Amino acid sequence: MPYSVKLKPPVPMPKNFALQQFGKSSKRVGKSTTNRVVIYTRVSTKEQADTNHSLELQKKRCLEHAIAHNYEVVEHFGGTYESAKDDGRKEFVRMLKFVQQPSNRISRIIVFSYDRFSRTGGEAIALITKLRGEGISVDAVTQQVDATTPEGQLFQSIQLLFGNFDNSLRARRAVAGTKERIRNGYWTARAPMGYTMSKQGNEQIIQVNPTGELLRQVFRMKLEDGLSNTQLLAWLRKRGVKMSKGLLGQTFRNPFYCGYIRHSSLDGAVIEGRHPALITPEQFLQLNRLQKQLENGHAHAKEISPLPLKHHVRCHRCGKPLTGYEVKAKKLWYYKCNTIGCKLNIGARQLHTAYRDLLREYTLLPHLIAPLKALTVTVFTQLNQEGAVEKKAVETSLKQAQNKLEKMENRYALGELDQAIYQKYSRKLIAEELEPLQATYQSLGSNLSNLENYTDFAVEMAANLLIMWEKSDLITRQKLQHMVHPNGIAFAPEIGLYRTGRQNTILAVISSLSDTNIQQKTGPTTIKRAKSGLVGPTGIEPVTC
Numbered sequence: 001m002p003y004s005v006k007l008k009p010p011v012p013m014p015k016n017f018a019l020q021q022f023g024k025s026s027k028r029v030g031k032s033t034t035n036r037v038v039i040y041t042r043v044s045t046k047e048q049a050d051t052n053h054s055l056e057l058q059k060k061r062c063l064e065h066a067i068a069h070n071y072e073v074v075e076h077f078g079g080t081y082e083s084a085k086d087d088g089r090k091e092f093v094r095m096l097k098f099v100q101q102p103s104n105r106i107s108r109i110i111v112f113s114y115d116r117f118s119r120t121g122g123e124a125i126a127l128i129t130k131l132r133g134e135g136i137s138v139d140a141v142t143q144q145v146d147a148t149t150p151e152g153q154l155f156q157s158i159q160l161l162f163g164n165f166d167n168s169l170r171a172r173r174a175v176a177g178t179k180e181r182i183r184n185g186y187w188t189a190r191a192p193m194g195y196t197m198s199k200q201g202n203e204q205i206i207q208v209n210p211t212g213e214l215l216r217q218v219f220r221m222k223l224e225d226g227l228s229n230t231q232l233l234a235w236l237r238k239r240g241v242k243m244s245k246g247l248l249g250q251t252f253r254n255p256f257y258c259g260y261i262r263h264s265s266l267d268g269a270v271i272e273g274r275h276p277a278l279i280t281p282e283q284f285l286q287l288n289r290l291q292k293q294l295e296n297g298h299a300h301a302k303e304i305s306p307l308p309l310k311h312h313v314r315c316h317r318c319g320k321p322l323t324g325y326e327v328k329a330k331k332l333w334y335y336k337c338n339t340i341g342c343k344l345n346i347g348a349r350q351l352h353t354a355y356r357d358l359l360r361e362y363t364l365l366p367h368l369i370a371p372l373k374a375l376t377v378t379v380f381t382q383l384n385q386e387g388a389v390e391k392k393a394v395e396t397s398l399k400q401a402q403n404k405l406e407k408m409e410n411r412y413a414l415g416e417l418d419q420a421i422y423q424k425y426s427r428k429l430i431a432e433e434l435e436p437l438q439a440t441y442q443s444l445g446s447n448l449s450n451l452e453n454y455t456d457f458a459v460e461m462a463a464n465l466l467i468m469w470e471k472s473d474l475i476t477r478q479k480l481q482h483m484v485h486p487n488g489i490a491f492a493p494e495i496g497l498y499r500t501g502r503q504n505t506i507l508a509v510i511s512s513l514s515d516t517n518i519q520q521k522t523g524p525t526t527i528k529r530a531k532s533g534l535v536g537p538t539g540i541e542p543v544t545c
């Protein structure tokens with residue numbers, strides 16, 4: 001017979017047993033010890049927050065749950081729109097700080113459903129586990145479960161993972177929809193500086209705002225007046241627009257401003273957008289070619305008023321724009337060419353005197369005003385013949401588009417078109433035909449009826465050109481210089497200043513009249529310098545911009 005031992009059941013010790021002090025009490029992690037709770041509600045979008053229906057429903061159901069379980073609601077958090085794709089939400093973070101403060105003695109966070117708490121999946125599970133370790137549980141009104149049991153914790157984790165999974169599916173659908181809208185020319189991100197984005201029904205409306213009109217002028221001044229980025233930024237600041245140099249450079253490189261869209265989802269492609277442009281694609285490309293030329297040259301930190309001809313006058317040898325410096329001991333300014341080995345150096349006073357002499361060639365004598373007006377009319381008419389034909393064609397197309405819109409309005413007024421169809425096609429007609437034609441028509445300038453005003457302006461400008469240059473600020477001086485010689489001028493020590501490219505048409509006429517007048521009075525042999533401002537020396541062809 002095998003040997004066996006019969007075990008006796010443990011005998012409970014009396015409470016006053018001496019070893020009782022060394023026993024361990026049971027620890028129940030996550031068990032709530034108070035009835036103090038907080039409520040957290042949220043929606044994902046501003047539109048949902050504005051209607052307020054969902055937020056009110058969530059709060060109502062959470063309060064009913066608290067009353068049914070005899071909880072004391074200490075605080076209500078949220079009540080606004082916050083995306084749950086991450087846990088850095090302002091109200092959410094504020095709520096976590098509050099419940100984790102031991103002095104507040106919070107035992108529960110009540111939410112409408114687990115996806116209202118968080119949609120971060122694994123991160124949400126880790127957060128709830130951490131809170132549970134601190135004695136704080138998360139109760140979902142519509143998904144009630146005992147989270148103190150392993151089964152309840154599993155169900156809770158599954159719900160949190162489903163919320164994250166649903167977010168991922170939504171994101172995939174949203175990305176696909178966004179790509180399709182971008183390919184159709186719609187802008188899906190925040191509108192760039194200078195534009196305001198709004199919605200009219202389901203239609204996206206992007207308009208040029210007052211800042212955009214200032215940027216339009218900035219593009220024009222960069223192209224036509226040749227102003228530096230530093231000068232353009234100063235011009236914008238005076239008008240209340242603050243931009244960094246980097247942002248201005250990005251603006252010049254952004255095809256959005258010429259009516260096109262670029263996006264990472266387009267795999268490097270650039271497509272035509274549905275928004276209004278500030279400049280034409282041709283102007284945009286021209287501007288960026290100019291920017292590259294400047295980047296390949298020397299960087300100039302600032303524009304200095306004692307050197308107004310800086311960048312306008314070029315070296316006769318290498319064609320590079322002259323820069324400048326100051327000899328502080330003598331308080332004298334100099335222009336110089338930075339090309340290694342060139343050694344062109346000239347005092348600012350000497351160069352300014354030569355430039356004044358050059359401007360005097362365009363001085364209009366009183367008895368030449370009548371001949372100038374006659375020549376101006378002839379030149380202006382010749383230059384605008386082609387533009388007049390184009391303007392007439394645009395004017396005809398514009399009238400046809402206006403007639404289409406008028407007929408559509410009449411049909412709508414008579415009840416032949418319903419409101420939805422009228423709005424859809426009238427907007428399309430305005431956006432795709434009427435507005436582009438109006439912009440083109442305005443860009444072609446005024447008709448010949450304003451020729452007298454243009455002539456009077458040219459006469460006044462020519463009569464005071466030298467005085468205006470001497471008394472103007474730096475930016476105005478540079479605008480005048482660019483107006484007179486759009487391609488700049490060159491300097492050679494042997495002959496002084498000379499033109500390297502085209503000159504202003506009206507001022508060329510004035511120079512021609514002045515030369516003719518001098519020849520009639522003194523003869524052709526006495527005007528050695530009359531043509532020196534118009535042509536360069538033989539064999540020298542400086543680089544022009």
